[in-house]
Amino acid sequence: MIETGNLEGGLAGQVVIVTGGASGIGQAxxxxxxxxxxxxxxxxxxxxxxxxxxxxxxxxxxxxxxxGIALNVRLEQDMQEMxxxxxxxxxxxxxxxxxxxxLRIKGSRPQFLHQVSLEEWNAxxxxxxxxxxxxxxxxxxxxxxxxxxxxxxxxxxxxxxGRPLDSVYSASKFGVVGLSEALAExxxxxxxxxxxxxxxxxxxxxxxxxxxxxxxxxxxxxERVADLICYLAALPRDTVLSNLVMLPFKFRQRKKTG
Numbered sequence: 557m558i559e560t561g562n563l564e565g566g567l568a569g570q571v572v573i574v575t576g577g578a579s580g581i582g583q584a585x586x587x588x589x590x591x592x593x594x595x596x597x598x599x600x601x602x603x604x605x606x607x608x609x610x611x612x613x614x615x616x617x618x619x620x621x622x623x624g625i626a627l628n629v630r631l632e633q634d635m636q637e638m639x640x641x642x643x644x645x646x647x648x649x650x651x652x653x654x655x656x657x658x659l660r661i662k663g664s665r666p667q668f669l670h671q672v673s674l675e676e677w678n679a680x681x682x683x684x685x686x687x688x689x690x691x692x693x694x695x696x697x698x699x700x701x702x703x704x705x706x707x708x709x710x711x712x713x714x715x716x717x718g719r720p721l722d723s724v725y726s727a728s729k730f731g732v733v734g735l736s737e738a739l740a741e742x743x744x745x746x747x748x749x750x751x752x753x754x755x756x757x758x759x760x761x762x763x764x765x766x767x768x769x770x771x772x773x774x775x776x777x778x779e780r781v782a783d784l785i786c787y788l789a790a791l792p793r794d795t796v797l798s799n800l801v802m803l804p805f806k807f808r809q810r811k812k813t814g
Contacts, residue, residue: 567789568593571646573638575629575691576656578605581710581758584782585653587613592786595621597642600656601628621646629656629687635694649698651789653708654691657684659725666721677724684728688735692750696739700746704793707750708785709736713801715754729754733799751788755781755802774804 572589576582577598583605586598590613598606606624614620623645627634642649660666661679688709699705714722715729733752740750759775781802788797 566592566594567651567786570594570650570789571597571642571648572651572653572789573597573599573642573649573695574653574655575599575638575687576654577624578602578609580655581755581778581781582653582655583609584778585655585785588779588782588786589651589653589789590617590620590622592790594651595646596623597638597645598622598624599627599629599638600624601626629654629691630682632690635690638691639694639698643698648702649695649705650702651706651708652691652695653710653785654688655710656687656691657710657728659722668721669723672724680724681728681731684725685731685735688732692735692739696743696748699748700743704747705749706789707736707739707748708788709750709752710781711736711752711754713754713756713803716801737799747793749793749796751796751798751800753781753784753788753800753802756804774806776802776804 567589572594574582574586574589574596577586578600579602582598582600586596586609590596596613598609600606603624603626606626610622610624613622623641625638625641627638629635639649658680661676664676692707692709695705695707709732711732712725712729714726715733718726733754736750736752743750755776757775758778758781784800784802791797
């Protein structure tokens with residue numbers, strides 16, 4: 557029998573972990589997943605942001621099952637706790653959406669590679685690349701035991717083409733692509749899908765780290781990325797889309813003449 561997926565029926569019954577859940581793409585994904593019926597575990601270093609998000613969602617989504625945990629994706633013990641508390645609460649892990657990331661450290665500005673401090677290199681790489689490694693590694697054993705699961709890692713178009721003044725961020729996002737591709741081949745035999753999404757500029761608070769450079773007028777809304785993740789999560793088990801690049805479509809309507 558050919559499986560048709562659940563594109564129309566939502567994600568009811570699925571247990572979803574979202575890192576970076578208090579803002580940006582992560583927050584938009586939490587909202588989208590909850591509205592589609594998933595049980596939600598939102599993870600972020602910002603406990604206040606998580607509390608605000610879950611309070612709003614519980615008022616909006618009847619019967620929502622959700623857990624907000626203040627954890628740091630850079631810390632091995634925190635990611636192990638993330639998986640452990642999810643299994644303790646819900647008994648399984650169906651989906652990980654790893655959104656947590658930074659552009660540069662607080663107070664830093666766009667700069668040439670030779671001006672980048674070791675502190676900034678470590679902070680960006682630990683958050684963006686080591687965080688991907690630690691969060692993915694934490695959930696994979698449960699998914700192997702289940703013989704199914706899905707991992708969505710958020711990279712960037714900066715992970716396809718290096719951008720000046722963002723060399724460390726670009727390096728980290730190239731690494732996310734390579735890690736995701738390798739992991740996908742390792743866990744395919746267990747029925748686990750690993751997919752990486754590469755959005756162009758997204759209108760999120762991360763742009764505040766890029767001052768004085770402003771976000772482009774044509775930036776993607778984080779909700780569009782969340783919509784794509786939900787679509788991918790509901791595809792049939794025998795279908796996967798590879799390394800999806802998301803670009804804004806700026807529509808210019810032609811003026812009528814005559």
